[in-house]
Amino acid sequence: MVAEEYKKLLDEEKSNVRNDIHSFHRYFGKFIPAIPAFAIKTFTNEGDTILDTFCGSGTSLVEAKFNNRNAIGFDVNPLAIMASRVKTTPIDTEVLEKTFKRLLEDIESDGDDDYEDPYCVNIDHWFRPEVKKDLLRIRKHILLIDDQTIRDFYLMVFSAFMRNVSNCDPRHVFPGYSKRLRALDAEGKRQIHVMSSYNNAVKKRIKQIGTIPNNSSTITLYNQSSKVLPKEIGDISLVVINPPYISSIRYLETMKIEMGWLGLINSQKDYIDLDKTLIGTERYYKKDLEQIECSVKIPELQEQISNLKRTNPKMAKVVAEYFNDIQIDFSNYVKVLKSGGHVVIKISDSKVRTEQIPTHEYFIKILEQQGLKFICKFKDDFDPNSRSLLTARNSYSGIMTFDWILIFEKP
Numbered sequence: 001m002v003a004e005e006y007k008k009l010l011d012e013e014k015s016n017v018r019n020d021i022h023s024f025h026r027y028f029g030k031f032i033p034a035i036p037a038f039a040i041k042t043f044t045n046e047g048d049t050i051l052d053t054f055c056g057s058g059t060s061l062v063e064a065k066f067n068n069r070n071a072i073g074f075d076v077n078p079l080a081i082m083a084s085r086v087k088t089t090p091i092d093t094e095v096l097e098k099t100f101k102r103l104l105e106d107i108e109s110d111g112d113d114d115y116e117d118p119y120c121v122n123i124d125h126w127f128r129p130e131v132k133k134d135l136l137r138i139r140k141h142i143l144l145i146d147d148q149t150i151r152d153f154y155l156m157v158f159s160a161f162m163r164n165v166s167n168c169d170p171r172h173v174f175p176g177y178s179k180r181l182r183a184l185d186a187e188g189k190r191q192i193h194v195m196s197s198y199n200n201a202v203k204k205r206i207k208q209i210g211t212i213p214n215n216s217s218t219i220t221l222y223n224q225s226s227k228v229l230p231k232e233i234g235d236i237s238l239v240v241i242n243p244p245y246i247s248s249i250r251y252l253e254t255m256k257i258e259m260g261w262l263g264l265i266n267s268q269k270d271y272i273d274l275d276k277t278l279i280g281t282e283r284y285y286k287k288d289l290e291q292i293e294c295s296v297k298i299p300e301l302q303e304q305i306s307n308l309k310r311t312n313p314k315m316a317k318v319v320a321e322y323f324n325d326i327q328i329d330f331s332n333y334v335k336v337l338k339s340g341g342h343v344v345i346k347i348s349d350s351k352v353r354t355e356q357i358p359t360h361e362y363f364i365k366i367l368e369q370q371g372l373k374f375i376c377k378f379k380d381d382f383d384p385n386s387r388s389l390l391t392a393r394n395s396y397s398g399i400m401t402f403d404w405i406l407i408f409e410k411p
């Protein structure tokens with residue numbers, strides 16, 4: 001098949017109605033679900049196993065579950081793994097409804113208001129005092145739920161809804177108390193009803209959980225870097241990934257408040273340590289810049305890194321390490337991919353200061369060097385309504401209006 005035919009299949013997939021569970025929790029840089037759905041339906045059969053080494057909020061894993069494929073997901077971000085798990089685990093909705101009734105009773109009858117704040121820098125800037133109090137009460141009672149699967153469901157809903165009752169403008173990708181919200185607050189025009197908002201959020205998501213099929217497909221998640229794959233992984237029919245872009249989106253910053261409330265980060269050190277593990281991180285210090293080496297054997301890339309070394313050593317380091325890490329991730333999954341298996345990648349090129357980095361072309365070269373056959377590539381235009389995709393890039397990365405879809409096969 002040629003590129004146009006694959007693009008047509010993807011476009012057809014885009015016109016299918018999507019399951020609402022994809023909207024369970026916001027996550028920046030999400031796949032549009034049609035991409036993994038197209039890859040899964042085109043390149044695998046029921047019972048096959050797919051791998052997403054940057055699974056984020058689990059879009060590809062949800063599509064695998066709904067299409068009765070097994071899936072394995074990796075992500076260093078614990079919030080991503082929790083969201084992925086909740087969105088792919090069927091739970092009896094009657095049990096959820098009963099637990100919710102009890103949870104509400106416990107919250108309402110709790111007269112105590114001596115709670116400890118979570119880790120959240122400037123918490124009183126982000127939440128009104130009465131909102132914070134309600135959130136603390138809700139969180140306390142969720143944490144008392146014994147069953148981990150049910151507790152995680154409620155924690156994820158809590159995380160998903162809290163921004164709606166905060167001072168963060170929902171129109172912004174990064175948390176910000178905007179002029180617009182301040183003006184509304186000054187005029188007393190923004191009513192916040194925490195309990196009714198939480199109630200609606202839970203009810204909507206119980207319905208979503210009710211749609212998860214109780215089939216034989218297994219979803220296995222690893223909260224760890226994709227740079228080391230555990231030995232038990234093998235026999236993969238499809239790798240479908242949307243790797244981080246070079247210096248594009250500060251993933252963690254977009255979710256720092258939620259991660260603090262969930263206890264997934266408990267200090268600025270936790271936050272920085274996690275940020276350093278992200279592929280594409282910019283957390284390099286002066287001493288790190290003494291050694292800038294990229295082991296990827298692509299002369300054009302080496303030349304671009306040399307150019308950056310002269311003008312901006314930090315960004316030279318960022319680009320060099322990005323490709324070093326990507327090369328390791330790619331070599332890992334190539335090893336566990338079956339012969340005849342496919343790789344589908346969504347990626348966008350990046351502008352790093354003076355350098356226009358053709359990331360997608362370098363990906364093709366890296367995978368060809370590792371023995372994969374490049375089948376084709378085509379452009380996929382961004383949804384013009386997606387604010388997060390268009391704004392969540394560093395100013396110097398430039399605004400991209402399309403992604404590349406790359407397709408490979410293992411001989």
Ligand SMILES: C[S@@+](CC[C@H](N)C(=O)[O-])C[C@H]1O[C@@H](n2cnc3c(N)ncnc32)[C@H](O)[C@@H]1O
Binds near residue numbers: 030074077227241
């Ligand atoms: C573009 S997002 C993927 C979004 C995902 N496709 C979705 O639909 O939600 C890239 C993801 O890569 C993860 N990531 C970054 N470095 C990683 C690493 N070394 N190992 C595993 N995951 C990593 C980030 O945490 C982020 O969730």
